[in-house]
Amino acid sequence: MSIEKDICLECPYCDEAIHRSLSWFKQTYFTCPACEQGLSAAQFAGIVDEIEEELDAQIEEMIQGSGEKKSGCCGGRSSCCK
Numbered sequence: 001m002s003i004e005k006d007i008c009l010e011c012p013y014c015d016e017a018i019h020r021s022l023s024w025f026k027q028t029y030f031t032c033p034a035c036e037q038g039l040s041a042a043q044f045a046g047i048v049d050e051i052e053e054e055l056d057a058q059i060e061e062m063i064q065g066s067g068e069k070k071s072g073c074c075g076g077r078s079s080c081c082k
């Protein structure tokens, strides 16, 4: 599952916070909107991976209805969970 999510990362050149979608930071080549220095996905790969993992975990939690682990497919809210 992929959700288009806006994230905020700092430009390594000017330290300006860049607010863009996750996929924007995964482009092969792009420029910082603040200082217009060339940036590449490789410069953000580590942090972007981390954020993606976090988002995946959040999505899992949303699907499960809450962060708590409950038994059954729906947390026992409907009769399919016995």
Ligand SMILES: [Zn+2]
Binding pocket: 011, 012, 013, 014, 015, 016, 032, 033, 034, 035, 036, 037
């Ligand atoms: Zn910059």
